Amino acid sequence: MAGNFWQSSHHQQWILDKQDLIRDRQYDLAILSEEEYQKIFNFFASIIQVLGEQLKLRQQVIATATVYFKRFYARNSLKCIDPLLLAPTCVFLASKVEEFGVISNSRLITTCQTVIKNKFSYAYGQQEFPYRTNHILECEFYLLENLDCCLIVYQPYRPLLLFVQDIGQDDQLLTYAWRIVNDSLRTDVSLLYPPYQIAIASLHIACVMLGKESHKPWFAELNVDMDKIQEIVRSIINLYEMWKSYDEKKEIQALLAKMPKPKPAPQR
Amino acid sequence: MGDNYQNKTMAPVMMDYDFKLKTQTERSKVEDLFDFEGCKVGRGTYGHVYKARRKDGSDTKDYALKQIEGTGLSMSACREIALLRELKHSNVINLIRVFLSHTDRKVWLLFDYAEHDLWHIIKFHRAAKASKKSVMVPKGMVKSLLYQILDGIHYLHSNWVLHRDLKPANILVMGEGPERGRVKIADMGFARLFNAPLKPLADLDPVVVTFWYRAPELLLGARHYTKAIDIWAIGCIFAELLTSEPIFHCRQEDIKTSNPYHHDQLDRIFNVMGFPQEKDWEDIRKMPEHATLVKDFKRSNYQNCSLSKYMDRHKIKPDSKAFSLLQRLLLMDPNRRITSEQAMQDPYFTEDPLPTQDVFAGCPIPYPKREFLTDDDQDDKSDSKARQNQQQQQQQQQQQQNNTQQNQVQANSHDHVANNAKRMRMTGPNQGNNTGGGGQQEFHQQQQMMFGGQQQGASNQQQGNFQQRF
Numbered sequence: 001m002a003g004n005f006w007q008s009s010h011h012q013q014w015i016l017d018k019q020d021l022i023r024d025r026q027y028d029l030a031i032l033s034e035e036e037y038q039k040i041f042n043f044f045a046s047i048i049q050v051l052g053e054q055l056k057l058r059q060q061v062i063a064t065a066t067v068y069f070k071r072f073y074a075r076n077s078l079k080c081i082d083p084l085l086l087a088p089t090c091v092f093l094a095s096k097v098e099e100f101g102v103i104s105n106s107r108l109i110t111t112c113q114t115v116i117k118n119k120f121s122y123a124y125g126q127q128e129f130p131y132r133t134n135h136i137l138e139c140e141f142y143l144l145e146n147l148d149c150c151l152i153v154y155q156p157y158r159p160l161l162l163f164v165q166d167i168g169q170d171d172q173l174l175t176y177a178w179r180i181v182n183d184s185l186r187t188d189v190s191l192l193y194p195p196y197q198i199a200i201a202s203l204h205i206a207c208v209m210l211g212k213e214s215h216k217p218w219f220a221e222l223n224v225d226m227d228k229i230q231e232i233v234r235s236i237i238n239l240y241e242m243w244k245s246y247d248e249k250k251e252i253q254a255l256l257a258k259m260p261k262p263k264p265a266p267q268r
Numbered sequence: 269m270g271d272n273y274q275n276k277t278m279a280p281v282m283m284d285y286d287f288k289l290k291t292q293t294e295r296s297k298v299e300d301l302f303d304f305e306g307c308k309v310g311r312g313t314y315g316h317v318y319k320a321r322r323k324d325g326s327d328t329k330d331y332a333l334k335q336i337e338g339t340g341l342s343m344s345a346c347r348e349i350a351l352l353r354e355l356k357h358s359n360v361i362n363l364i365r366v367f368l369s370h371t372d373r374k375v376w377l378l379f380d381y382a383e384h385d386l387w388h389i390i391k392f393h394r395a396a397k398a399s400k401k402s403v404m405v406p407k408g409m410v411k412s413l414l415y416q417i418l419d420g421i422h423y424l425h426s427n428w429v430l431h432r433d434l435k436p437a438n439i440l441v442m443g444e445g446p447e448r449g450r451v452k453i454a455d456m457g458f459a460r461l462f463n464a465p466l467k468p469l470a471d472l473d474p475v476v477v478t479f480w481y482r483a484p485e486l487l488l489g490a491r492h493y494t495k496a497i498d499i500w501a502i503g504c505i506f507a508e509l510l511t512s513e514p515i516f517h518c519r520q521e522d523i524k525t526s527n528p529y530h531h532d533q534l535d536r537i538f539n540v541m542g543f544p545q546e547k548d549w550e551d552i553r554k555m556p557e558h559a560t561l562v563k564d565f566k567r568s569n570y571q572n573c574s575l576s577k578y579m580d581r582h583k584i585k586p587d588s589k590a591f592s593l594l595q596r597l598l599l600m601d602p603n604r605r606i607t608s609e610q611a612m613q614d615p616y617f618t619e620d621p622l623p624t625q626d627v628f629a630g631c632p633i634p635y636p637k638r639e640f641l642t643d644d645d646q647d648d649k650s651d652s653k654a655r656q657n658q659q660q661q662q663q664q665q666q667q668q669q670n671n672t673q674q675n676q677v678q679a680n681s682h683d684h685v686a687n688n689a690k691r692m693r694m695t696g697p698n699q700g701n702n703t704g705g706g707g708q709q710e711f712h713q714q715q716q717m718m719f720g721g722q723q724q725g726a727s728n729q730q731q732g733n734f735q736q737r738f
Binding site: 102263 | 285
């Protein structure tokens with residue numbers, strides 16, 4: 001479906017309004033500060049990223065899984081489904097949609113167990129990955145429902161490739177901008193802006209970082225809403241600012257403890 | 269120190285109870301909204317299809333409810349939902365809604381109901397032909413059908429979606445109602461995005477296209493699906509609409525072979541088309557199975573074969589616009605095959621009669637409505653058995669008739685293998701004769717004979733917009 005972003009469910013249903021997003025997060029933001037909320041999403045985006053890499057998925061698939069994850073919590077509180085369960089569920093669903101061959105149930109669970117144990121022990125200590133296949137499959141139905149069956153997600157990678165080609169092939173620029181697009185997944189921009197704008201913003205940041213003055217005219221000639229591009233740039237720069245003074249390894253356990261959690265059925 | 273994760277033995281609560289309760293209350297169940305019990309109209313590897321009505325009577329339209337085979341979200345179910353959710357074109361089946369049944373983990377898809385499909389329509393014409401009856405259809409029906417198929421495929425292709433399994437059973441036609449006589453391309457279960465293949469396509473599902481509609485490059489081991497593969501299938505369907513015979517009909521054996529190379533199917537294609545000349549398909553040498561091809565086939569066996577001869581035997585003149593378009597769709601070299609866009613520009617479509625939105629052009633629809641299937645597999649089988657017997661009987665009768673005038677008639681060339689991708693192995697008594705008869709596995713002789721009588725008898729009835737066959 002690369003042909004038609006403008007008629008896609010992504011454009012029609014999933015470019016959200018910032019005010020709506022803030023309103024829908026009220027429950028969680030009564031418990032967590034905005035920064036804490038973002039740090040928690042950062043953490044689960046890392047889990048999705050590492051899981052995807054371990055499963056040898058392409059970045060496109062990982063990005064789609066991350067967007068599913070964000071879309072679910074854009075409409076629901078963190079307490080509705082444990083994000084530690086939803087994260088691998090998103091990876092599982094995205095891999096089926098993007099058709100990278102099927103990941104077997106057992107391989108998915110084993111990978112979750114190893115990843116949590118080996119890469120995220122700073123967050124979970126000795127706690128093992130607590131879920132099994134049946135949990136993932138049940139969760140998958142809830143995820144699909146909450147996504148309103150919108151499974152095709154447009155990513156900034158393809159427009160980015162085209163823009164870099166248009167500027168005049170520059171591998172260093174592409175590499176930088178590509179990483180910035182990856183980083184943008186840690187912000188809300190994939191919920192708020194069309195992917196081509198995210199691509200332009202990432203390219204813009206990359207040009208500034210690399211001091212590529214010569215590309216200025218290219219941006220000037222673009223027929224895009226530069227205010228939107230600036231908003232995206234600001235979101236990504238804010239993320240980088242936050243990272244400077246943030247040590248996830250030290251803070252994440254406290255954040256996870258503070259995070260709103262699912263409540264079981266009332267005991268009689 | 270998350271209290272949920274503190275204790276190694278205690279699993280955290282995965283889902284919030286209130287959330288679960290709330291979604292349960294809000295979720296509508298397919299059986300609460302629709303009546304469909306006992307209304308099964310289709311059964312195949314994809315699952316079951318029911319004809320359904322809304323229970324609340326808010327409209328009296330018919331709907332098609334497809335219960336996907338198996339439980340949960342298989343990869344093909346995911347692909348189907350993902351793609352159909354995005355696609356919107358008047359000639360592509362419209363997904364209205366998805367129902368997820370959490371208790372039995374079944375997935376249901378709700379579509380508009382299409383009363384007809386090309387498999388049944390062609391079958392009806394063949395049966396009419398066999399019993400020497402005529403079917404009154406508008407003169408331009410084949411053209412209208414083809415145009416709308418091309419329109420739908422053009423939409424899919426320009427959205428970077430390949431169908432990959434085009435065949436008459438997957439081309440639906442709407443019955444009476446606001447969309448009367450409109451083509452709907454369906455069964456996109458295997459469709460995939462192809463603009464940036466993440467994995468070579470051939471690695472995913474080794475065999476997807478029914479052999480008869482499968483392009484020669486696939487049979488020679490092409491590793492990637494292309495738009496041209498869909499175009500070949502459309503060419504096959506076009507020829508079948510013109511003649512009521514599957515143009516590349518071939519005995520089918522093991523369907524689930526992982527080897528794409530299929531000797532008999534290639535033989536059949538060459539018997540109709542002739543053996544490809546080097547100059548007509550330069551890259552044929554690069555095909556993975558080219559060596560096998562060279563080993564297995566002799567050009568000299570196909571000296572007298574050509575598409576124009578084949579179609580001429582089926583009363584389609586080589587100088588007609590229909591033939592010239594068919595030839596452009598059925599080019600052996602995928603690189604030379606025309607695109608759907610080019611096909612829609614073909615002079616065939618500007619020549620009278622012009623294609624119509626309603627393929628029946630306002631005329632009465634001669635085809636029967638779908639019948640309800642009984643609920644269990646056994647009935648399905650006995651149904652197909654009955655069909656088989658009937659066909660065998662028919663064949664025997666025909667043989668008796670033909671034996672005096674004609675060569676042997678090949679058995680089972682007449683059955684379209686069972687509908688709905690559920691491919692039966694037919695065991696007609698004359699199966700072995702398939703390769704006999706001078707290599708031409710056709711029925712034109714017999715057909716001519718039937719038509720000879722029939723055409724004269726019916727010619728008086730032919731008026732205006734009508735003709736008696738496709």
